[in-house]
Amino acid sequence: MTSSKLIGLMGGGGTGSELIEKVLPCFSAIEDLYNVKFEFLRFDDEKWRTAAEIEEWHEPFFDAMCNFYEQVKDCGGCILRGAVQAPVLYKAREQVKHTYKINPVKGIPELADLTRFSAQALDGLEMLLVRQNTFGMFHCDGEYDHQGNAIAQVTYKKADVEQLADYSFELAADGCLTLAMPTRKLGTVGALWEQVFAEKAAAYSTVNYCRMEPCIEDIGHYIRTHNNAGSEYGSYDLPMKKYNVIVGPELFMDYMMDDIIWMVHGEPSIACSANFSADGFSSFQTVHGTVTPIADKDIVNPIAMVHAVAMCLKYHCHLPEAGKSLELAVRRALAAGYRTPDIHRSNSSYHKVGTKAMVEKIIDELKTLAIQNEPVAVIS
Template identity: 25%
Template sequence: MTTAHRIALIPGDGIGTEVIPPATAVLDAVGRRHGVSFGYDEFDWSCQRYAAEGAMMPDDGLDRIRDHDAILLGAVGWAGVPDHVSLWGLLIPIRRAFRQYVNLRPITVFDGVRSPLSGARPGDTDGGVDLVVVRENTEGEYSEVGGRFGRGTDGELAVQEAVFTRTGVARIADYAFDLATRRRNHVTSATKSNGIVHTMPFWDSIVDERASAFPGVTWRSEHIDALAAKVVLDPSSFDVIVASNLFGDILSDLAAAVAGSIGIAPSGNLNPEREFPSMFEPVHGSAPDIAGRGVANPLGAIWSASLMLDHLGHPEAGAEVLTAIRETLRTGETLTRDLGGTATTDDLTRAVLDRLA
């Protein structure tokens, strides 16, 4: 019996349009092995659409993808469209309307990928780098509360309010602690309660409350500045890091760089209750400098597809994709230029597909 899923594809801008086809090719290949089929509906929502029509997506865009099983996104952003316009015109409305309050960012060092840290060992070995950043994805520092006042005057000012709710902090903490029970039973909570006087002590107190429901998980709280240094100095000491929207955003990109290339890094914007579709995307951005040259690294999108398989209830298929990525990189024979090689996007995609076959 075949399980069918309907996937909304949003290739977006730049290399986003180049890495989505490799991801769907991998999904189709592994799906055939596991009795899973995928149907795709593609949407042209992008900065190009904004330039032509004045909006990143149509007014009924959310309704068009609401009933899909998942969303696979390539990248968003292009010259001429301010980043806050592209982000708030597409990604953030999807994340918030569909209650994708978990941003999941797995980080590992792969054998065959050179980390800028000489002592960073592959994540599938003892003492290797293998961690997950669990970022709160719908509130915190990225709120809409605030404004600019006195525009153009000497007294002009901008106010940006951070919004933390008990519900928001509790559910992201619960997700992080629960995830740790299926990993190595340790959580690190990112804070800055010595300098941010209201929201961070509030965060700390709720994380402490939620920890009591997971007695088998050890945890500690770290100030974000010291934590960023430790992620560089000793990344293998971390298991699950839970952080607010801003802190998680910064930490996850830092950790991806520690792993050797942001071109590999995946992400999942999750609605854990599955009331709405979750969205999966590589985090490398649209990379205008290499767009259209066929040299983009497709592994961030392919690994994001693996996360999507996990979320849709096909963990064996998801693990098979990750194994194919790991084995491809281990040989060191087919690496794109961000990994120190000369392979094209198609070359690396074929190498992964060969291992799946």
């Protein structure tokens, strides 16, 4: 008998609840195609939707969110959610020990017109952006002095950096791992990170390790020319690394993740992310915010949430082929000309569709792939 996979559903604020509901048929399709069963536990989004959008501390919502996370974790499940505003989100990550955050960035040639890259350059591009998630500037304790100045102290524990380094090197496997951090400008903090990663590199001999001094305006240059000798700065059609892991502390990677996502995808409505704890508890979510003005109008782009479902299938449900097929189904829907309003261009011949129709097309393509490829599921 097939064991079921538990997923906690949390809409958060804005468009989150709508997106969750409209991508649920993806799970039904995966059940039919891969002989797997999903069970869902729902957060009380109707009660807490407004609180999820408040950009101030909201203790009752924090308690409700953490209780829900713990309930799902105790049952061996993961979280699929929409956007939640800080600082509740930051503290919730700390509470459930979501130590790492991953942003997968894959080139989508079908959306090259949204970017500064050619379809050829985007084809095969695959990166994992990794950052520490529960220590650093976003989590430091602060206070005001008698003059009203804000004072904050950041502590980087060596054990935390070592744990992040091990996790990142394991993700890189036989590929390339890049530490993105201006280490020489950060004194003892930079020295600690550089020392830890250099020591770990010696233990992971199959990983090509290097260090990059990040500068936001130079990131595009980096991903266009990294390991491509003789490349010119202005070229947007260069072959890029087929697999690359970039890791760094929260504050630096927060900016870098946003910049690379915009550069490679052209729109945040395409990208997803995931948070992980050392014991394997995970959450998967969209990168874009609550986007409240377009909520419940059937116009929000569902691709980021579909990609979050694909991550959930690969990392939590141990169905990597199902996740890859769902990602490919997204590309096939885009290749067929389906576009939600945010990625539709008025002078194009694309089909402008709503949220529901876009998901339905993706599922149709998923089923077509199953017929063509006859996938065999491996249930663990």
